[in-house]
Amino acid sequence: MALGKDYATQECSIARALEVVGERWTLLVVRDALYGIRRYNDFLVHLGIPRAVLANRLQALTAEGVLERRRYQESPPRDEYVVTDRGIALWPALRALGRWGREHYGAEPLRIFRHADCGTEIGSYGECAACGTVVPVADVEMVPGPGLDPDPADPVSRALLKPKRLLQPLVVEPA
Amino acid sequence: MALGKDYATQECSIARALEVVGERWTLLVVRDALYGIRRYNDFLVHLGIPRAVLANRLQALTAEGVLERRRYQESPPRDEYVVTDRGIALWPALRALGRWGREHYGAEPLRIFRHADCGTEIGSYGECAACGTVVPVADVEMVPGPGLDPDPADPVSRALLKPKRLLQPLVVEPA
DNA sequence: GCTATAGGTTCAGTCAACGAACTTTCAGTG
DNA sequence: CACTGAAAGTTCGTTGACTGAACCTATAGC
Numbered sequence: 001m002a003l004g005k006d007y008a009t010q011e012c013s014i015a016r017a018l019e020v021v022g023e024r025w026t027l028l029v030v031r032d033a034l035y036g037i038r039r040y041n042d043f044l045v046h047l048g049i050p051r052a053v054l055a056n057r058l059q060a061l062t063a064e065g066v067l068e069r070r071r072y073q074e075s076p077p078r079d080e081y082v083v084t085d086r087g088i089a090l091w092p093a094l095r096a097l098g099r100w101g102r103e104h105y106g107a108e109p110l111r112i113f114r115h116a117d118c119g120t121e122i123g124s125y126g127e128c129a130a131c132g133t134v135v136p137v138a139d140v141e142m143v144p145g146p147g148l149d150p151d152p153a154d155p156v157s158r159a160l161l162k163p164k165r166l167l168q169p170l171v172v173e174p175a
Numbered sequence: 176m177a178l179g180k181d182y183a184t185q186e187c188s189i190a191r192a193l194e195v196v197g198e199r200w201t202l203l204v205v206r207d208a209l210y211g212i213r214r215y216n217d218f219l220v221h222l223g224i225p226r227a228v229l230a231n232r233l234q235a236l237t238a239e240g241v242l243e244r245r246r247y248q249e250s251p252p253r254d255e256y257v258v259t260d261r262g263i264a265l266w267p268a269l270r271a272l273g274r275w276g277r278e279h280y281g282a283e284p285l286r287i288f289r290h291a292d293c294g295t296e297i298g299s300y301g302e303c304a305a306c307g308t309v310v311p312v313a314d315v316e317m318v319p320g321p322g323l324d325p326d327p328a329d330p331v332s333r334a335l336l337k338p339k340r341l342l343q344p345l346v347v348e349p350a
Numbered sequence: 351g352c353t354a355t356a357g358g359t360t361c362a363g364t365c366a367a368c369g370a371a372c373t374t375t376c377a378g379t380g
Numbered sequence: 381c382a383c384t385g386a387a388a389g390t391t392c393g394t395t396g397a398c399t400g401a402a403c404c405t406a407t408a409g410c
Contacts, residue, residue, distance in 0.1 A: 010222075011285055011324060011332075014206055014269055017276030024197070024367075031189055040388050047185075050368050055389060065279075076376040078387065086279050092299060093271035094189055100268055101192030104240075104261050110186055124267060125300035149186060157186075199398075215357050225399050230358060251407045253356065352410085359404070366397075373390070379383085 020064050021090065025049050027097075029057050030090055033067060033083035034137065035160060036170035040081075046156040066090070083167065091137045091166075092126055099124050108147035116141040116165060140166045195239050196265065200224050202272075204232050205265055208242060208258040209312065210335060211345035215256075221331040241265070258342065266312045266341075267301055274299050283322035291316040291340060315341045 010016075021027050028047055037043055044054055058081050061067040066087040072080045095113075102109060114121050115128040116139045127134045143163040144150075152158055159172045185191075196202050203222055212218055219229055233256050236242040241262040247255045270288075277284060289296050290303040291314045302309045318338040319325075327333055334347045 010203065011322075011327075012203075012206070013273040013276035013281050013285055015203060015276075016280050017272045018202060020276075020280070021272075022199070022202070027193060027197070028185070028187075028190060031187070041386080044388090050370095051389070052369095052391085053367065056366095076374085076387075089275055089279065093268060093275055096268035096271050097192045097196075098188040100264055101188035101190075101195075104264065105191050105195070106188050110188055125302075127300075147186075152186075216355085219357090225401095226358070227360085227400095228398065251356075251405090353408105354410105355406100355408085357405090360402085362399105362401095364397100364399075366395105368393105368395075370393095371391085374388090376386090378385085380381100 017093075020066065023057070023060075025053060026057050026061065027090075027094065029054070029061060030066060030083070030087055031094055033081065033087060034091060034094070034166050035142065036164065036166065036168050037156065038080040038082055038169055042156050042170065042172055043081075045154045046160075061087070088137050088167070095122075095126050096124065106147065109145035110147045112143050112145045113166075114141045114143065115139060138165065138167050142166060192268075195241065198232070198235075200228060201232050201236065202265075202269065204229070204236060205241060205258070205262055206269055208256065208262060209266060209269070209341050210317065211339060211341065211343050212331065213255040213257055213344055217331050217345065217347055218256075220329045221335075236262070263312050263342070270301050271299065281322065284320035285322045287318050287320045288341075289316045289318065290314060313340065313342050317341060 021030060025047065029043060032043055032046055037046060040054065040058070043049070043058070044051060047054070058067065058069075062069050062081065064086075065084055067081040068084050069079050070082050072078055112121060115131060115135045118128065118130050120128050120130040122128055122135050122140060125134070126137075126140075141163060142165070144161050148161070149157075150161070152161070155172050155174070156170070159170050164170070196205060200222065204218060207218055207221055212221060215229065215233070218224070218233070219226060222229070224232075233242065233244075237244050237256065239261075240259055242256040243259050244254050245257050247253055287296060290306060290310045293303065293305050295303050295305040297303055297310050297315060300309070301312075301315075316338060317340070319336050323336070324332075325336070327336070330347050330349070331345070334345050339345070
């Protein structure tokens with residue numbers, strides 16, 4: 001969606017944000033990065049995105065400082081994309097969008113997010129009602145909800161069925 | 176951004192939300208609607224959006240129940256687009272996106288949002304720290320911040336310089 | 351009759367997305 | 381040593397969306 005040419009005239013922080021994360025697929029890439037996905041192929045399989053578009057988005061998000069490209073093996077050279085603090089700061093916006101989507105279009109929750117320390121489901125704004133604090137993203141535990149397909153086709157979706165903390169790197173079993 | 180064909184396979188409330196509001200311009204239309212803009216021409220002038228795209232977005236948002244089309248005069252027939260409860264529910268997501276944009280890319284605030292009852296600036300999640308409650312959108316007052324151009328070219332931007340409550344219909348002075 | 355306003359539609363050109371095929375580099379296996 | 385397979389892309393032709401300009405309709409005011 002984003003495009004400097006027009007959004008630049010907007011004088012608006014929302015428009016500024018959308019220039020970075022407003023394009024098609026971009027917010028879903030950030031979502032997956034928060035879920036712990038780091039590798040090109042895992043994004044590819046989980047999103048079902050054209051390869052060229054994924055490469056473009058990963059590069060753009062890296063250039064914007066939302067992701068960081070990191071070498072994880074030397075031979076053959078392989079890089080992974082890790083979400084930065086700037087990307088983590090998008091969690092409240094993604095959480096708000098997800099709540100809105102579920103409340104207005106979804107029936108049952110697909111994924112449930114809980115405070116890992118106490119097990120309480122976190123609220124609309126990422127807060128824990130029991131502890132009275134906003135939960136750091138690293139302390140959010142994601143568990144599958146009743147609406148989620150219990151036997152998805154792709155190995156990345158299967159790996160995401162296991163309860164896990166956000167940001168923790170996802171371990172994908174080979175198919 | 177949105178497109179059913181691919182996002183439908185996502186099993187994700189965020190993707191579901193992006194199918195509705197993820198396309199280019201769509202979230203900015205909703206933002207303007209929350210600011211009190213209701214008329215085709217006012218959206219057109221303020222956004223600088225191609226006419227055909229605006230017509231498409233207004234129709235799509237109306238079909239999704241985010242806006243409501245309402246006749247405001249009979250002769251000649253003229254309709255305005257008013258944000259619904261479903262659209263108002265997007266405020267936390269827009270607020271979160273705007274905060275992120277300002278904190279990571281903007282210098283000074285462009286618009287400041289305050290609790291109309293007590294004057295306190297509202298927080299990241301739309302809450303009032305003084306009152307300890309989430310402020311209903313209708314009780315949010317918008318005032319220009321230091322970063323905003325004090326003398327914009329178009330009449331809609333000029334009308335938005337005056338402090339006003341969200342949702343209150345915008346009164347545009349003829350140029 | 352003339353002009354302006356509001357709210358669109360139509361059209362040609364451009365640009366991005368899509369899906370399939372292809373490339374490179376290496377590790378492991380027989 | 382050839383073969384297979386994985387990871388991370390690049391290239392390319394087609395399709396679809398966005399863009400800007402022009403055009404259209406109905407009415408009010410002068």
